[in-house]
Amino acid sequence: MKARVHVMLKDGVLDPQGEAVRHALGSLGFSGVQGVRQGKVIELDLAEGTDEATVKEMCEKLLANTVIESYSVEM
Structure with a gap:
């Protein structure tokens, strides 16, 4: 079983x-990135169950510093 966080x-x-x-994308000519x-x-990779x-x-x-980060889980 797999999980993605x-x-x-x-x-x-x-x-x-x-x-x-x-900034790097802008330097490469990709001006539309705001x-x-x-x-x-x-x-x-998890054990079944x-x-x-x-x-x-x-x-x-x-896995996450919940003071400054949010997370979501896909099973």
């Missing part, structure tokens, strides 16, 4: 990596 910075939190990507937010995707609540607990304890 998407982690993104919350709105209002500065994203220097996203801003660097936006903003970039960068996140991460974590894929977990592992439920979504367990994955959310993993996120709360380790």
